[in-house]
Amino acid sequence: MRILGVAQVNRYLRDVFEMDATLLDLWVEGEISNFRRAASGHCYFTLKDATSQIACAWFARHIPSRLPLPVDGQQSLVHGRVSIYEQRGEYQIIVSAVRAGGAGADQLRFEALRARLEAEGLFDETRKRPLPRFPRRVGLVTSETGAVLHDIVQVLSRRFPDVELVVVPTLVQGDGAVEGIVDALAALEAWGRADVVIIARGGGSSEDLSAFNDERVARAIFGSRVPVVAGIGHGTDYTIADLVADIRAPTPSAAAELVVPDVRDTQTLLADTLARLESVIGGVLSARRSDVDDLSLRLERRSPTRTLAQRRLAIDTLVDRAFRQTRATIDVSRATLDGERSRLDALSPLAVLGRGFSIVYDARTGRVLRRASDSVIGAPIAVRLASGSLDARVEAIDADGSFATAGRLE
Structure with a gap:
């Protein structure tokens, strides 16, 4: 009969755990409890479900500085390996990543890509560039429909009217969005005259923002020769594009505020x-x-x-x-x-309106009407003047200007 010491048993169990392929690389889902952060920067917590719990140790070197820490009661996905704490004979998960639970395969893919790009240095703060103080030209990659473009134009016009805005429109969700974003960034890079680039999209679900979690978009941002500001979603939305951009803004309007002075x-x-x-x-x-x-x-x-x-x-x-x-x-x-x-x-846009010009919007969608063919008879429209606005309805459409030529004024 062989008699072992306590330390020998614990060391043997540690070796067994560390030779098991499953225990060396696993994701565990459960509820966070007893979360605390030590003065050393390390975090310790318990991961539990309805019947069991396991201790977790998350060392400072694996804790990302740009993401919020989990809190007690939060359902989470924990990635790491199982090991033995020999002095106490307790087994625990040595954590390498913690993310919101329930995300399933998409979340795992996000984490795997984030970890790989972080290891390659794409998120390194030391490589990120400051914004130019007085940019002459701002490149914008976003959808040509929706409120984002309008909001950014309004902010730039108010803060720094002399700046030139160059818009490269693209899809920002759905099929073709990734390719469109990459092509738009490549077009601005080939043009070579933008001093800074904004990549923007309004808020949405994680599926709506999935194009900004694509590796091709991340590498296109990383390869830009000028600073890139990401204004994607709302303040709580984080994407791979946010992490690789030189500066992350909580909203598209905030991105416009950042790139130009007042x-x-x-x-x-x-x-x-x-x-x-x-x-x-x-x-x-x-x-x-x-x-x-x-x-x-x-x-x-x-x-x-x-x-x-x-x-x-x-x-x-x-x-x-x-x-x-x-x-x-x-x-x-x-x-x-x-x-x-x-x-x-x-x-100033107000000066242009003061000379007798006006801006006509589709009252239902808020889209600016640039041609008569953009509307239909009976459609409600809104007319923005230098002072105030008018609500109207389309009574007739003159697509080629013949009304004006014939002297028809109603």
Whole structure:
């Protein structure tokens, strides 16, 4: 009969567990309880179902920094391996990932892809690029229908009207969405003139957002030469595209807020800079005049009167010329600022409406009508004016402009 020590038994059981292929790589579903995070950053909790429970240890190196931690009572999927804690003779799951339970095969595929791309460095914070402070051109990959495009245009027009928005429309869900998103990003990359790219979609179910969990989309974002901002879904929605993008915004509108500054803040900054420049130059000129006066006094004591007068005249002439040139530079800067302000006012969408133009929407869908053929007789429409709006109904359709040619005005 062989007699073993307690440590030998526990070590033997550990070796048995670690040679079992099933126990080395498994997903377990259950309810989180007794969740706590130690000062070391490690997390410990119990995973239980109606009849059983098992201890879990989740070490800090496996805990993603960008995802929320689970809470007690949450149904979860836990991935890891079963091992023995030898000192106590207790077996536990050494956790490598925790995700919301009930997700089934789609969730497992998401986790597998996330883990693989993270291992390749696609989510590495050190590679993510800052946004340009004053972008001239913004590329946008989104659907040409729905509220997302309208919301982003509104935000950009309000905050920075001078920016050029280049929209590459694509499907964002369903068949062909993945290929469309990848092609749109490739088109902007080939164009090469965008300073930053927004990839956006409104909220939806996990199935609606599945295109943004595709590896091809992730690698297209990773391969972009300019920063990419992801504004996908709502604040609680996380996709692979969010994780690989340079910056994640909680909504499409928030993404637009992030990529451009507020023109009013920019104008204030420019005015403050000009004021400081004027003050500095004035101080320099004052100091130089004081130096000239001191030099004049020394020359008066040491030089003939005629030479002193000639030099004083020359110095005064140079100082006055410098002052005039400085003043002219400041005036030009002010004129440039006024011109930029006027140009920004002229580019305002409200200014266009103020000149007699209007925007016509389909009252049922909110879609902007660009051609007469976009509507049908009897359809309710809304007309946005410079001040207020009108509700109307289509009485007749003139697809080729013949009404206007014939002088028909009703």
